[in-house]
Amino acid sequence: MVRFLKTTLCIVSIALIIGAAQAAGAGNNRRKQQEKKEEKKEEPEALDGASDQCPEPYGYFADAEQCDKYYECKDGAITEKLCPDGMVFNDYSSEYEKCDLPFNIDCSSRSKLQTPQPSQHCPRKHGYFSHEEKNVCDKFYYCVDGKFNMITCPNGLVYNDKAGICSWPDEAHKKGCSSEEVFQFDCPKVDEMVGATHPRYADPEDCQYFYVCINGLTPRRNGCKLGQVFDDTRKSCDWARKVPECADWYKGQLTDEQLEALENPPTRKPKPAASGTSRRRPQKKPAARQEEAEEWVHAQEFKCPERTGYFPDPVQCDVYYLCSKGVAEEKLCPDGLVFDDKDPNHERCDIPANVDCEDRTELQEAQPSKGCPRANGYYRHEDPQACDKFVNCVDGVPHELPCPGGLIYDDVASTCAWPAESHRKDCTNAKRDSLDDGFSCPPGDVTGPGGRTLPHPTFAHPDDCQKFYICRNGVQPQKGSCSAGSVYNEDTFMCDDPANVPGCENYYDEKPSSGGKKN
Structure with a gap:
């Protein structure tokens, strides 16, 4: 059976669930090694809905039971607030008021939510949701204010409803969507030496696609760009005319002229200055x-x-x-x-x-904001070296998202793609992000409780018991801070009473009143 050619879009969305981490103790003089204590540890500070007391005069604080409810404190006066339906309160820092997608936040200790406001394909007004049909693995819904957009993952990926991201079938662990069920392909048996090279094999039914067998065992489907086919002899993509067994693959799909244009793109003429001007100008409303x-x-x-x-x-x-x-x-x-x-x-x-707009080239006047060229859509990360990230703008608010491992964001196709098949040529020297204090996420996976790899590991601050670092997706560093009265416990991976954290018992007794670091 021949599979038809299709273009897919990845909205890789949001695999941002704050994780625990196994922090390295070397170089950290303020911590002493000891066995984990068995008694129950204190959760990060949150407010009881019945309380009218602010833990601090100023700041934003999570409700103790409901994840989408929070409180604003101004000069000791408390105001109850509620996130939009489908969003939850981001309690990483009391200094910022931010509602986020649930994939980014640990709501296990405050699991209640407001009553859903569902609409077609949207269980809640905002968020990412699985397709209703369980056997539809590569599609999901992106809902904004109760209106849906159906998104298709890049070819070979499936929607991971636990992480809110398109990922490989073997990583998604989604029933009915395993690698074997999705691809109908079994990797040939090879020895360990060959398996370590992640061998490639031609798709027996489609010249444009091929399979990469991770460690020689797990198939992952990948594809060549339009106009190219997989050369099973050279194990790489090449133009169809150069691969005899697939030379006619695009017959009936593309003309010879179109294939020639793909291989040797003509120089584009600059558009007239007036092109793209709209008669609708929302920012300058009459x-x-x-x-x-x-x-x-x-x-x-x-x-x-x-x-x-x-x-x-x-x-x-x-x-x-x-x-x-x-x-x-x-x-x-x-x-x-x-x-x-x-x-x-x-x-x-x-x-x-x-959408193919064809000759409908005009658009309304853009409504840009910081990080968003337009109010909605997917855009290249502002850092040109952050090739494996992109920005999802929702009503002018940017949400930074990662591509699946090994892929980079292709802003021409608005999808995450393999570097070899991407239109980008500026991603050869990607850098590792670092914070203003020099912290950057250490390379390699971090194993947490139960032996599982943590998607968003946390690390203790070397000089301040109250502070810690979060590595989103293992690569993007972010500062975190426990609420007043608590310190970070690298044994329990959460904020705790100072008495339970060796080396930090007297942190608040010794901390300068100005809020400086402990000596």
Whole structure:
């Protein structure tokens, strides 16, 4: 059976669940090695919903029971607050007010949540959710304010509903979505020496794709870029005309002219200065009546192709029309999204990578914010060397996300891709992030309780008992701090009473009143 060629999009979303870590003790003079204490340890400080007392005069503090509820303290006055449905309060630091996706936060000790506000494909108003059909492994829903976008993982990956990220089937551990079930391919048996090279094998049914057998055992499907095929002799991708057994693979899919253009891309002519200008300018809104009048004029100019349905504007990709009984009403997608015109019976705005706008090149005026070129969408990380990360902007708020291991973000295709198949040529010298105090996440996996690899290990601060470091996805360092009265316990991997942490028993007695570090 021949599989048809398709373009997929990865929104790798968010594998950010704060983990415990096995911190190295070498070089840490303030900690002494001892056996773990068996008594119950104190959780990070949170407020009881019945309490009207602020633990500190200023700051933001988690509710003790409900993960999406928190409190703002101003000069000792307390105000209860609630995150948007589907988000939870990020309690890493009391200095910041931030609601985050549940994958980023440990809510095990405060598991209650507000009543869900579901809509089509969205169990809650915001977040990432699995496809309803259990055997659909590579698709999931991205919900913003109760409106969904269906996302397809890159070829060979499946949605990991525990981590909120597209990952390899053998890492997702999703029922019905194992490597063997997804790929229908078994790695040939090889000895350990060959297995250590992660051998590649041609897909027997599709010239464009091949399998990488991790350690010679676990198959992972990968693909060549459009116009290329896998050369099973050289074990690499090459142009179809150079591989005799696959020379005609694209016949009926691409013309000879298209294949030639892919192999030798023509130089693009610069666009006219006026191209992309929109008649809709949300940032410079006219008076309400004037805007309504303009929309009415545009709607009158549009001729409904059918009496009922949703139809694209012929010029602007994020404008569309609702036709009812032959009368058109103009509508506008959120900034960063465009109208998906595949089905006139459905009203749907989607990310540009999922929609072919063809000649509808105009867009509304961008509504940029820090880290977000537009209010919604997926964008390259601002650090050009952070190739394995990208930014998901939701209503102007950036959320930094990682690609699966070994992949980099391809901003041309809006997907995470293998470096060899990516359009990016600037990712040869990727750097390891470091904080202003010099801390960077140590290389290699960190094993935690139960022998499992921790996705987001934590490490003790070398000089301050109250502080610690979080390594998101093992590579992105972030500062953390326990609430006043607690210190970080590297044995229990959480904030604890100073009396339970050797070397930190007198931390608050010795700490200068100005808040400086312990000597």
